[in-house]
Amino acid sequence: MKKRLVEIAHARSGDKGDTANIGLIAKHPKHYPLLVKQVTAARVARHFKGMIKGPVERFELPNLQALNFLLHGALDGGGTISLKTDAQGKVFSTALLRMEIEVPR
Amino acid sequence: MTAAPPAPPAPPAPPAPRPATVRGAGGQGFWGDWLEAPYRQVSGGPIDYLMMDYLAEVTMSILQKQKSRDRSRGYATDFISQMERILPALVERGIKVTANAGGVNPRGCALALADVARKQGLTGKLKIGIVTGDDLLGRLDGLMARGHQLANLDTGRPLRDVCEHVLSANAYLGAAPVVEALQRGAQVVITGRVTDTGLTLGPLMHAFGWPADAWDRIAAGTVAGHIIECGAQASGGNCLNDWKRIPDLANVGYPIVEARTDGTFDIVKHPGTGGRIDVPGVTEQLVYEMGDPREYITPDGVADFTTIRLAQRGKDRVQVSGVRGKPATDKLKVSIAYFYGYKAVGTLVYAWPDALEKARAADRILRQRLQDLKLEFDAILTEFVGANATHGPLALKALDAGGGGGDLPEVQLRIGVRSPDKARVDRFTREIAPLILNGPPSVTGFAGGRPKPEEIVAYWPALIDKALVKPAVEVMDV
Numbered sequence: 001m002k003k004r005l006v007e008i009a010h011a012r013s014g015d016k017g018d019t020a021n022i023g024l025i026a027k028h029p030k031h032y033p034l035l036v037k038q039v040t041a042a043r044v045a046r047h048f049k050g051m052i053k054g055p056v057e058r059f060e061l062p063n064l065q066a067l068n069f070l071l072h073g074a075l076d077g078g079g080t081i082s083l084k085t086d087a088q089g090k091v092f093s094t095a096l097l098r099m100e101i102e103v104p105r
Numbered sequence: 106m107t108a109a110p111p112a113p114p115a116p117p118a119p120p121a122p123r124p125a126t127v128r129g130a131g132g133q134g135f136w137g138d139w140l141e142a143p144y145r146q147v148s149g150g151p152i153d154y155l156m157m158d159y160l161a162e163v164t165m166s167i168l169q170k171q172k173s174r175d176r177s178r179g180y181a182t183d184f185i186s187q188m189e190r191i192l193p194a195l196v197e198r199g200i201k202v203t204a205n206a207g208g209v210n211p212r213g214c215a216l217a218l219a220d221v222a223r224k225q226g227l228t229g230k231l232k233i234g235i236v237t238g239d240d241l242l243g244r245l246d247g248l249m250a251r252g253h254q255l256a257n258l259d260t261g262r263p264l265r266d267v268c269e270h271v272l273s274a275n276a277y278l279g280a281a282p283v284v285e286a287l288q289r290g291a292q293v294v295i296t297g298r299v300t301d302t303g304l305t306l307g308p309l310m311h312a313f314g315w316p317a318d319a320w321d322r323i324a325a326g327t328v329a330g331h332i333i334e335c336g337a338q339a340s341g342g343n344c345l346n347d348w349k350r351i352p353d354l355a356n357v358g359y360p361i362v363e364a365r366t367d368g369t370f371d372i373v374k375h376p377g378t379g380g381r382i383d384v385p386g387v388t389e390q391l392v393y394e395m396g397d398p399r400e401y402i403t404p405d406g407v408a409d410f411t412t413i414r415l416a417q418r419g420k421d422r423v424q425v426s427g428v429r430g431k432p433a434t435d436k437l438k439v440s441i442a443y444f445y446g447y448k449a450v451g452t453l454v455y456a457w458p459d460a461l462e463k464a465r466a467a468d469r470i471l472r473q474r475l476q477d478l479k480l481e482f483d484a485i486l487t488e489f490v491g492a493n494a495t496h497g498p499l500a501l502k503a504l505d506a507g508g509g510g511g512d513l514p515e516v517q518l519r520i521g522v523r524s525p526d527k528a529r530v531d532r533f534t535r536e537i538a539p540l541i542l543n544g545p546p547s548v549t550g551f552a553g554g555r556p557k558p559e560e561i562v563a564y565w566p567a568l569i570d571k572a573l574v575k576p577a578v579e580v581m582d583v
Contacts, residue, residue: 010346010385014394017259017564023392025385027346051497059398061411063427064388068395076486079564080163081445083486083521085494093345095496098503 003103009035011093018078019054020089022096025066031103032065038101044069047099048092069096124153127312129305129329129362133157133204134336136164136181142336142359147191147200149375152361154308155195157204158301158334159184165298166442166562168208169242169273179210180217180295188293189221195292196230202293203283203304209242209273211235211295215581218293222583231583234286236296238576241274241439241569248573255439255567264567270443272562276569277438279404280326281317282576283307289580298440300403302330305362313366317405324408324430325368327401332372332390332425333360339372339390340421341380346389353379358421369426371418382421404438404571407431437574441565446483446525447558451537452490453518454550461510463545464489464518470544471520474536480529482522490517517550523561530558 005011005024008031013022024039026032041058048056054072061068075089076082086092130152132143136159146155159181172179184206188195195202207214215233222231241248245268248255255264255274264271275298284307286294294307306326309315315322332339339360341351358378364370372382391410395401398410407430414427455463468487475485488494492510493501494517504510522533534556541548 010389012343012345012389012393016394016396017566019259021392021395023389023395025346025388025392027385047499049498051499061392061398063411063413064391064415066388066392068392068398070396076484077563080561081448081523081563083448083450083484083523085488085490085519091495095499098496098499 001103001105002100004097005039005099005101006094006097008103009097011097013089013091013093015075015078015089018073018075020071020074020092022069022071022092023066024069024096025064029065032062034101034103035067036060039067039099041069043099044071044096047096048074123313123366125365127154127309127364128152129154129156129308129333129364131156131333131336131339131360133159134334134338135159135161136183138336140183140187143187144190145378146359146361146375147194149358149378152200153312155200155202156304156308156333157184157202157206158304159204159206160208160298162440162564163442163562165209165275165440166272168210172209177213180208180214181206184214185217185221188218192222192227193225196227201287201308203296203307204294205296205299205301205304207235207295207297209240209275209297211237211297214295218295219581219583228583231293232291233581233583234289234291234294235579235581236278236282236286236294236299236576238282238574239275239278239298241276241574242271245271245274248569253569253573255441255569258566258568264441264565267443267565270445272442272444274439274441276574277404277440278574278576279303280307280310281405282578284311285578286580287311289578291580301334302327302403303405305330305333306405309364318432320406320430320432321428322368323406325370325425325428326364327403327405327408327430328410328413328425328428329362329364329370331401332387333362335390335393336360337380338393339387340374340382341386344381344386344389346385351381355379368428369424372423372425374421382423384415384417384423387415387423402434404433406433435571436568437571439567439569441567442562443565445561445563446523447527447530448521448523448561449530449534449556449558450519450521451534451556452550453537453540453548455516455518455545456547456549457512457514459511460513460516460547461489461492463547464516466545467518467540467548468520471536471540475533478532480532482524482529482533484523486521488519490519492516494519527558534558
């Protein structure tokens with residue numbers, strides 16, 4: 001069945017210049033492989049279409065049941081240049097948690 | 106009579122006693138963090154060290170500007186008032202402090218603290234360590250002349266493209282000069298641009314006698330620093346996981362590293378404080394502002410975050426172990442700030458019914474007027490706060506799926522522009538208020554008046570050869 005990531009994962013995001021990072025963490029170890037399989041860099045790039053200008057990179061942290069995403073060109077220049085409310089990418093985390101993935105019953 | 110046997114040779118002097126554990130407390134996560142936190146960390150229970158981080162990327166340029174107006178300024182003034190409150194207790198209990206509050210004037214910061222200490226009758230009882238050598242502003246021309254490009258790490262452009270606009274330039278120093286200051290007896294170590302993690306790693310290296318090439322322990326101390334450098338973000342603050350059940354954030358306890366000489370450590374907080382320390386919360390802080398987790402690079406070494414093991418060892422106690430590290434690189438990161446131009450952001454609030462539609466109409470009208478005035482900008486950005494400011498098109502999609510934004514009780518129109526030309530930005534700020542009378546209806550929320558053009562200081566990250574930066578340590582007797 002389809003579930004939104006917010007039901008099975010939590011996240012925290014931050015910035016490095018014009019790049020936002022999102023750490024996505026499985027709430028339960030059994031869900032980590034689902035994140036690895038379905039929440040790919042390409043899928044995240046599609047999810048954030050219109051919000052980011054650059055590519056998406058993904059890194060795996062199986063020890064923490066976490067994935068780390070780098071969203072390049074996400075912050076309108078970042079830092080003090082940015083005109084965005086979320087100039088430091090603090091809530092890209094929950095934007096990612098809107099994504100739906102397939103979770104076995 | 107037999108001669109007495111010769112006395113055995115004197116054994117070598119025993120090494121200085123090393124503590125079994127060291128407690129390092131996070132006292133400040135940024136300049137502007139909770140004023141009460143350092144006092145609570147000192148008064149709430151036993152600690153050996155208090156670490157305070159004040160420097161964000163743009164802070165150095167603000168401090169450089171303050172120093173250019175008054176040579177005695179250029180440091181984080183909050184630090185002095187916070188220390189005034191805790192200094193007698195620190196001296197009495199022998200608690201040491203590491204803080205990068207020195208900004209672009211660590212010596213000025215130390216002099217201000219020494220003044221406070223003398224007024225408190227602590228003359229002769231306090232040594233202040235001063236770490237400098239990070240400030241490269243006066244050396245940039247020479248470095249560029251000798252072929253060091255200081256190319257932007259993100260764009261690859263050489264620094265000479267913007268060099269006449271540079272406001273500050275600081276190399277990130279590591280833990281080494283902090284260790285040196287502690288070894289020379291400093292109780293309070295005031296630094297310029299030392300890494301946030303170095304403020305925690307330095308005390309651990311000093312207390313346990315860790316060599317600078319004990320890469321796994323260097324990495325472990327770096328991870329410890331990363332966890333506590335954002336203050337309460339490791340102890341329940343800004344924690345999404347199960348946030349409603351995090352107890353008593355009003356009384357939140359800031360995190361404390363309880364470290365052992367083998368490089369393992371626990372994250373804890375003082376008893377009786379609010380907040381929560383658990384594995385999911387510490388995990389959130391570990392991934393905060395992370396790049397490639399296998400290569401967390403600091404001046405002191407390279408930590409591999411994929412080796413970290415976390416375990417709950419009791420209420421509000423998370424054990425961190427297994428951290429592996431690699432040798433340091435031969436580069437230091439340089440944080441350069443330069444003047445970019447101006448920006449202004451104006452807001453108006455539209456009320457139900459059709460709040461979002463009204464705000465959108467106002468945005469269209471405003472943009473038409475800017476166009477008619479032939480006012481062009483490097484960037485113009487509109488957000489509808491209450492609808493799409495944080496989640497952009499994702500939120501609008503969700504709104505549309507739920508029947509559109511027609512029933513939203515209110516929406517704030519937030520529109521900003523950016524330009525090197527101050528006059529254009531200034532003219533833009535005159536176009537917001539007229540919409541109250543000559544635009545869409547049900548508008549309010551303009552009591553703040555016309556927005557003010559702000560100067561934009563942009564950030565330029567670069568690398569420099571480590572050999573070109575020489576940290577300097579001075580120890581001052583109060």
